[in-house]
Amino acid sequence: MDALAPAPLALGALADDPGFLLRLAQLRAYAAFFDEFADEGLTPGVFSMLLVIDANPGVRQGVLADALSIKPANMAKTMRRLEMDGLVNRITPDDDRRAQHIRLTDKGRALIAAHAGRFRAQAERAVAILKPGERRTLVALLQKLAGRDAP
Amino acid sequence: MDALAPAPLALGALADDPGFLLRLAQLRAYAAFFDEFADEGLTPGVFSMLLVIDANPGVRQGVLADALSIKPANMAKTMRRLEMDGLVNRITPDDDRRAQHIRLTDKGRALIAAHAGRFRAQAERAVAILKPGERRTLVALLQKLAGRDAP
DNA sequence: TATTGTTATACTCTATAACTATA
DNA sequence: TATAGTTATAGAGTATAACAATA
Numbered sequence: 001m002d003a004l005a006p007a008p009l010a011l012g013a014l015a016d017d018p019g020f021l022l023r024l025a026q027l028r029a030y031a032a033f034f035d036e037f038a039d040e041g042l043t044p045g046v047f048s049m050l051l052v053i054d055a056n057p058g059v060r061q062g063v064l065a066d067a068l069s070i071k072p073a074n075m076a077k078t079m080r081r082l083e084m085d086g087l088v089n090r091i092t093p094d095d096d097r098r099a100q101h102i103r104l105t106d107k108g109r110a111l112i113a114a115h116a117g118r119f120r121a122q123a124e125r126a127v128a129i130l131k132p133g134e135r136r137t138l139v140a141l142l143q144k145l146a147g148r149d150a151p
Numbered sequence: 152m153d154a155l156a157p158a159p160l161a162l163g164a165l166a167d168d169p170g171f172l173l174r175l176a177q178l179r180a181y182a183a184f185f186d187e188f189a190d191e192g193l194t195p196g197v198f199s200m201l202l203v204i205d206a207n208p209g210v211r212q213g214v215l216a217d218a219l220s221i222k223p224a225n226m227a228k229t230m231r232r233l234e235m236d237g238l239v240n241r242i243t244p245d246d247d248r249r250a251q252h253i254r255l256t257d258k259g260r261a262l263i264a265a266h267a268g269r270f271r272a273q274a275e276r277a278v279a280i281l282k283p284g285e286r287r288t289l290v291a292l293l294q295k296l297a298g299r300d301a302p
Numbered sequence: 303t304a305t306t307g308t309t310a311t312a313c314t315c316t317a318t319a320a321c322t323a324t325a
Numbered sequence: 326t327a328t329a330g331t332t333a334t335a336g337a338g339t340a341t342a343a344c345a346a347t348a
Contacts, residue, residue: 009218011299012206013270014199019180021293023195026177027220028296029170044174045338048165055163061305064184067160069178074339076308096187098306098347119164125295127169134292135169141211142172144280145179148162169331196315222317227331249324269335 032126034120045070045117050079050112053088054104061090061100087111183277187269196221198270200229201263203257204239212241212251238262 007023014020035045045068052067053059065075079102082088087108104112112119127135143149165171184195190204196219203218204210216226230253233239241251255263263270278286294300 009203009210009214010206012202013217013267013301014202014206016290017199017270017274018290018293019177019184019195019274020199021290021297021299022173022177022180024220024299025293025298026170026173029173033170040287043337044170048171049170051163051165052160055161055165060306062270063160067162069175070338071310072307072342073341080308089216096306096348100307106256116164119168123170129298130292131293132223134295137166137288138292138296139169139172141285141292142169142176143167143279144285145278146172146175147280148175149173194314211329221315223330224317224318224332231331247325247329249322251330 014138029126032122036122036125037115040115043116044084046078047112047115049082050104050108051101054112056110057103058091058101060101064102082108180277183273185199187273187276188266191264191266197229197233198263198266199258200233201238201255205260205263208254209242209252215253218223233259 011020030044033047037047048068049064052064056064061075061079062072064070065072070078078092079088079100083090086105089103089105091103093099093101127138130138140149181195181294184198191211199219199270200215205213206217207238212226212230213223216223221229230239230251234241239254240254240256242254244250244252278289281289291300
């Protein structure tokens with residue numbers, strides 16, 4: 001008979017697979033972001049680009065793409081849109097005229113400043129089920145996993 | 152001048168954002184999967200479906216979709232393909248003729264059996280940078296975050 | 303020759319709405 | 326009326342290859 005398949009589904013070999021759990025956890029984190037920013041038309045990808053540009057004024061476009069694991073081809077399209085939206089400036093430096101140096105405009109800085117509080121709130125909410133110590137541990141382990149820990 | 156933007160890029164507010172770190176970590180985990188299974192034409196999504204069906208013989212299609220956070224519409228398409236590939240059977244149960252109960256075929260079971268070892272190896276490799284204790288901690292925290300921990 | 307960025311394009315995932323057949 | 330699944334389709338996100346300009 002077919003009365004098996006219990007209510008909380010058995011995950012089998014998936015139950016402790018890091019890749020699968022990372023996917024589920026990330027879906028939840030993205031959902032928290034969209035809950036907070038649904039009305040703004042702001043995506044996690046664009047917001048993280050703006051934050052990293054803010055932390056690295058004049059960063060080369062390809063370096064930014066590399067840091068965020070985005071293909072240069074796709075970065076080009078997004079940067080063109082952000083420039084047209086007036087959020088970033090792109091400057092061709094004299095010492096290497098192939099490159100594009102990127103900075104936030106005042107409008108770009110104002111945008112992330114206006115959303116910084118809600119961004120932090122969303123990040124907290126995404127891991128609200130964890131105790132404070134657990135959150136710190138999780139972040140530290142993910143930093144290590146992503147090659148982003150302090151050496 | 153523009154000589155800022157240091158080699159390991161500053162991540163700013165992103166440096167300890169769980170959502171961003173989860174994304175980077177998941178990209179790495181997926182890369183580990185594809186390194187292992189590139190030649191097989193096997194994707195993480197399909198492989199995880201087969202594993203969960205194996206652990207829940209006769210599971211309803213919608214329940215499976217729910218457990219894996221996949222929309223029913225997309226699950227329908229994938230299941231039709233897996234059935235045509237001879238990996239799963241779909242049976243309409245007599246007690247609810249709207250439903251589809253899914254089971255692995257012998258071929259489906261053989262496929263996951265043939266790849267189980269490499270799947271475990273890939274999962275290990277994805278978190279190889281962590282110490283054994285750290286891996287267990289990470290998995291436990293992710294299970295909690297994904298609502299998949301033992302209550 | 304190699305590198306930086308761009309364009310064009312295709313492919314996969316995912317999302318929504320309208321539909322059917324059953325309950 | 327509500328539910329399970331299906332179809333069609335549209336939209337992100339992401340991938341590759343060919344190219345121009347520059348080093």
